[in-house]
Amino acid sequence: MRIIIPMLCGLLAASSAYADAPDTLTPPNGNIIYSPNCTTGGLGTLFGIVIPQNPSAAYQWMGPNGFSTGQQSFTVPDTGWYYLIVTANNCPSFPDSVHVQYFNPPMVEAYTSSPFYCPAEDSIRLSATSNSPLIFWRRLLPNGNYSYIGSGAEAYISGNLLGNVMERILVSTNGAYGCEALDTVTLMRQGIVTPSTPVLDCPGDSLSLSVTGDGAFSWNTGDTTAVLHTIADSASLFAVTVTDANGCTTMGSQAVYIQNGAYVSLRAFPQAICAGDTVLLQAAGGSAYLWENDDTTGSISLALLHSDTIGLTITTPEGCIVDKTITLVAHPLPVAPSVSCDALYESLTYHWIAVPGLAYAAEFLSGPEGQWLSDSSLLASGLMPGQESVIILQVTDSLGCRSSVEARCQTAKCMLEANLEPIGPICLEPNAPSISLSATVSGSLLPGQGYWTGTGADSTLATFSPAIAGAGSHQLIYRYIEGPCQVADTLEAHIDMPLSEALIQCDSTPNSVIFNWPQLPQDSLYELSIQSGQTGQALSDTTFLVVGLMPGEAVILQAIAHGAAPCGLVSVVKECRAENCRTASPPTSRLICPGKSVELAPVYLEGAVYQWSPATGLSCSDCVAPIASPDTTTVYEFTITEANGCIRTGSMTVAVGELPDQLLPDTLWACAGQPFYFCLPDEGYYRWRTPQGQYQFLSCLYFSQALPSDAGHYWADVRLPGLCRFEKEFVLAIDESPDCGP
Template identity: 20%
Template structure:
């Protein structure tokens, strides 16, 4: 198809979006990765895309989609597949500098084109995926259609689409299909579906899967000022194909032009994608960010936001956040002054600034070959180039201009009349708290503070918080103290303010009790709380009471938890004694000797009440006056007299902490007996004694070790012990060398190899060697070979080295015929390039429009004179052959090929 169209538009604004989506499983989803990477002077086509395919099992030129790229030729603003100008219309890629395109309907036939991609991994059965892509109708299309569908398969789908245009139709049902007629030529329309996978799908095909009778074909008026003959088909651009493992949750934010602080407030708009019912999917959400004065409606006031580049977020009710940036400028112009040393300094506007000078550049986009053909195709123009990004810069060669971050420009054609710079005091920088949360509980770290700076010569500002040397506008997990914050603008002007995070008085308690009568439940336990915040709640264990006093209770120990209005808590124990019962005295307390050992001792003496007494220690369960198996911590002794009166007393015993052995191991160098273990012991009761297995050492550190396993047992002053095992490994290889490291020989030649540094040697592979276990074999390989020698010394240490032998073949001359006749008479029907010894080669043929009609990286593949399933006309074509031979020679050929019929 011939594509000729020139359309001029002005890009009013660009909005950056960031979405909290799951990972996109589509490989190369935006068509940005190609094999040429803009390195081919003739441009790049769909066949150059990485990880994208068509669906034709025959000649690649049948039903092949197109790649629109900024790298493609732009001749007189009418490049066939240039981005944004092309024969089919003017359209910027949705993202990046490339997008694809295909035909969904052609007048008078069932001709179709499809794009086929794949995911990085098969889809999981039962998992719901959000499937989406963006489409835009080409300006010069005579028609628009519905049936934009996607069909999933477990393997690459191919069918024979040639010959005949009707064979290109894939008459199979797609799992997902849009019944909407897409006629938007200015913007991109997002189509999306929720898809539940059957399992195993890894390939997908996008296009129109219905014949003309099943397709809604609508007339479309082509854009004016383009080609004389509009294209007789429905042609769609496609970009940003996405498959993510989640249900769809998405919106686009309508672009916003740069604003002045004095502009009126605007209402931001979130645009939903097109749903299955051909109507926008209903969305709801909340707006937030600088300048947002109504989170429900999206009202944005530039005066509230202030000068700067602001990020505004829209949180959809389904959980996704989309963002846009809005630039607000003071719109007061830029001020430039002349420094004493001749430099220029800019102020006002929004930093950073860019100083730019005019440089001449050669535009070769209208040329077919280099910058010389056709003659006069190259033009020279002046463009602005940034040479400094500082506020102060040397003038350079006039004229120059300075641009601030909002795009405001100050042009300078002469230095005459520019005022001299004077030292201007910094305007005040004010810091205010926009939100503050104090600490909830005494000693906690639940404070938070957000600040915002204004004034000076404008932001953005950097912030330093002390104590803590923190940065940023917001801090969380703060403790109670006074924080000093310094905000500094890009011009060096700063301001300081202090903010105090407070905390409530610590929650504390006092307790009292009334003894219970012997054997009766008539005692009382009381707690008095103070401090904290608000009112208190109480929880008593084991009585279950919920007031400040729990009664009636029996004699015993009661634990109360007090909670204040901020959910801060404190606990206290209250002992209710027995009136008339025995009294207890604790003696002979002995603490625990070793961690985890229950060998503590204590003796209780009882007096009063009715003898004899019974004893019960908890948790040990001992029943004598003297207990010898007590554990570290709280132990309770309960004494009951002969009248049934019980009295309890608590005994707290301590014990050493757990003994822990740590250490650092230094591995042994091969055969050197230089291993080392440096151990240390903590816990228990010092000093420690040390004993090692595998050595007689009695110190914490042992040296001169062979590789192996060593166990250290440490014993403390109480006879408590702990053990730990360390492993010393053997490291390092024997330094074996082999010469020559690499060599190039002719076919049939021999080469002397020599190895050193070991005692014994083994060479692999064995083919072509005069010996395989000697240090110096003679190699006569049959082809390029890498020989590896393994050497071993008397200590059993080994190492390897290698020799790479490259065998040079004889390379013949590269030849491309200049004429052939693909008329199916079995004579000269194919055009082949001839040559050998290539490690990499690219052979491409272009028509006079700059379209790539054939390409191969294998010179065994020849051109049959077909393009897109049809014979090419008898005319001249341009070829380009480039490659690298195995001897390093670079080959680059170009010329013409005449097709005759």
């Protein structure tokens, strides 16, 4: 709303204390007052005054285009200059003039970002548009006064300076000829609640409540609109919180009453349940009740499978009939997931798809307790292969509603099967290579380990060595272990030993050779031939005799074995020799006391002819073991002629009362740093004396390591049971050359 009020450019002179006394000395003061049309900017009214006042004063006006008039006031006919002379008491005033013209009237329009204000807001912005720079702001007070706010196109006022339900802000601007334009903005206090009626006739009657303000609204009923349409079952306080765009918040409330204090109520305990649970409905305030199921008690219990609205008619003692309904929320039960299992031999992993916002718990009905891996997986361990585990998986939502599902799973059974690649018959040739062993296992779930056992089996390389196993049938066992499960299988390997030179043995005499070999299982026939020119005969399938040989004569036999696969036909050549004549055993020297005898027995050969020389001191010269009784040391030669023509010769020394050079040379040699032994016939008591005066008492002189310090003169002292004694001095020399040896 805009109000244009013309203002006088000057003040009317107040009545002077001397107004009734004409001043004949001073000319009157004539003045012009112009009141234009401030609304349109058009021509207005000219008015003349005189000071001091004089009712008999005469006014003389002159204007453009010869205009003149004697009226005190008139409407200006045209623009231009107007002049006034006032004559009082025949005394004219000085002329006064005014220039009258058309002009733009002042205009102003006020704005605010919202017609509401928040008392807690720091600064409320006021703005105005005007055709004049002179703009002034005032707060209009309820008592008719005002308080100055400020000037300019914008002004700000703090909300804590305001407090009325309705605040009026006046803005003004000044223009030509003293014209003034006005505008007013109204600010309503945010959060003022106004009911359609504060007192209701009956419970359940409807009403509306509106609240001032812009922004967000939050009623204690849960509504969020500026106008609340509701009913009241009892005296109630409705409260609202209003938050404007700047975040400033105010609160308002309004109490609503019911005639005679009547009330009704209908409540549910609890208000929300899970599907299948029971809810208690309780009514109050009535003298009679009628439920939609025709029950007439003040409370009923219901089991709900889904949300429902229940109706009730309540009659109050005041005669009010109130129809009430209550909506009961039966939250659907969460959907129990589909449970799957990953089965190993000793553990099970239960899986399901977890839904955000749901909690999961498990009860183990059989089997050991499990371990949670996540909200969608559960591990049950410590089981046996093929063991069943049963759980009840319970699902709970944020409202506490629950559902469950039973899941049964079984650990994996041991279903391992081993398949071994067979090995064909093997012929054990020289340097026969190892054979690869191959095994495949089916029904496996986990990484496992397999190994081979058996003669010739190398588990690390998974090979079988015929050379190590040898001929015959061999069982190779493959075992595979996977967790608690294992499987074993047996592989049969048959090895044939082919006839070879090493298998053909020879038994020989100086005049014959017998070839013999084992009967090999695969061989059915042996074809034999002599390659060295002799003749022979088969004594059996595996024995062949050649006779009429000379001692040491060679016989070459070719044997062709006719056998089955894998060895087949095998040809072998074997060379054997007739036995050579045997050499005589080394003779044993003897020590005797003078006048004593000793038996000579070099070796006994049945059917052989013996000859001893010389015959001196012998009991016989052609017997096997003559008795020798020489007077002095004697060397006896002997010749043994065997029936096969072999001749053996040898000699034996019989030392009588002395140690001759044949038994103990004057000088013995030892290699430095090497063991040294020298022995005499073990027939008495010995004492060896070293150069250092030490003694050894065995039949052998012995040093574990001959040293240069051991060289020197030694004494050998022998005492025989016949109480005779032999002594001899000799020298032990040490050979220190590096090539000294036996």
